[in-house]
Amino acid sequence: MHNNKTQDNKKSSNITIIGKPNAGKSTLLNRLIGQKIAIVTPKVQTTRSSITGIFTKDNTQLVFIDTPGIFAPHTKLEKAMVRCAWSNVAGADQVIFLIDVTKEFDDKSIEIVNKLKSRGILPIFVLNKIDRKKSNIEAIEKVITDIINDATLYKISALSGKGIDELVEYLQDKATGKEWLYGEDDITNLPMRFLASEITREQLFLQLQDELPYNLTVESEAWENLSDGSVKINQVIIVNKQNYKAMILGNKGERIKNIGTKSREEITIVLGLKVHLFLFVKVREDWDNNPLSYEYMGLSIN
Numbered sequence: 001m002h003n004n005k006t007q008d009n010k011k012s013s014n015i016t017i018i019g020k021p022n023a024g025k026s027t028l029l030n031r032l033i034g035q036k037i038a039i040v041t042p043k044v045q046t047t048r049s050s051i052t053g054i055f056t057k058d059n060t061q062l063v064f065i066d067t068p069g070i071f072a073p074h075t076k077l078e079k080a081m082v083r084c085a086w087s088n089v090a091g092a093d094q095v096i097f098l099i100d101v102t103k104e105f106d107d108k109s110i111e112i113v114n115k116l117k118s119r120g121i122l123p124i125f126v127l128n129k130i131d132r133k134k135s136n137i138e139a140i141e142k143v144i145t146d147i148i149n150d151a152t153l154y155k156i157s158a159l160s161g162k163g164i165d166e167l168v169e170y171l172q173d174k175a176t177g178k179e180w181l182y183g184e185d186d187i188t189n190l191p192m193r194f195l196a197s198e199i200t201r202e203q204l205f206l207q208l209q210d211e212l213p214y215n216l217t218v219e220s221e222a223w224e225n226l227s228d229g230s231v232k233i234n235q236v237i238i239v240n241k242q243n244y245k246a247m248i249l250g251n252k253g254e255r256i257k258n259i260g261t262k263s264r265e266e267i268t269i270v271l272g273l274k275v276h277l278f279l280f281v282k283v284r285e286d287w288d289n290n291p292l293s294y295e296y297m298g299l300s301i302n
């Protein structure tokens, strides 16, 4: 494995990123890793399960976990998502509570702080989107320091990268783990077939309106490495209503063609290989109640 000379002073830390939907958690993860592994859209509830991103610098390995947002869940899937976010808090060495400074630090946010506090967790408060004109930085800082006087606070723009180096330095400095769980060059432990289906789901979120993206899931069914070095991927978009299928296909199949083209371009970048992508749409009325769908997403159903 690793040679003993560097092994001696190795450090590591598991860092979970939580926050409300759209705070910028996935954007932050991608920024930290320097590569896109978590999908990002302007819509809420894009991230459904925990996405691990690994960043190794010098003797320190930081393992970040991006989580679904913390919000009041209604459906079974939403409940599983919020449960997933909280369950990743328990195993973390450090917790980043990411806050959107363009929004109010409302009662729900205070509730999250109190819930963390009651579990003996002091999060690192990271104020995000400081590139935006509309900003409540001072008001948010005040509310936080009223609850925790000596709160650790950072201000960043996950989008532009401002403030990220300072945050990483702090995380490196506070790392207390002694072991590396991953190789020096690893950036994620997620299977490529999962990442590829997430990229298609991102396109579906970006190109479809209203409730449609929330009523579908994507799975990579077949993955074949061809002799010319390219890869052939079959993915199935699973929807819970027949009329959704028609909406995804679009007029003369135009829409699914666009989705496939964009997704293939993105997957090509991530894999660094030529990609042949084939998309299929299937109706499975109860996919959002099916343990296998949850397993694929990395969620537990109960």
Ligand code: GDP
Binding pocket: 019, 020, 021, 022, 023, 024, 025, 026, 027, 028, 039, 040, 041, 042, 043, 044, 045, 046, 047, 069, 128, 129, 130, 131, 132, 156, 157, 158, 159, 160
């Ligand atoms: P998540 O739900 O917390 O994972 O949030 P996302 O990472 O998916 O981001 C939600 C939206 O906020 C996307 O449209 C991002 O481009 C945007 N966003 C994230 N970070 C920043 C930032 O630092 N500045 C600005 N202006 N927008 C951001």
Ligand code: MG
Binding pocket: 025, 026, 027, 038, 039, 046, 047, 066, 067, 068
């Ligand atoms: Mg996200």
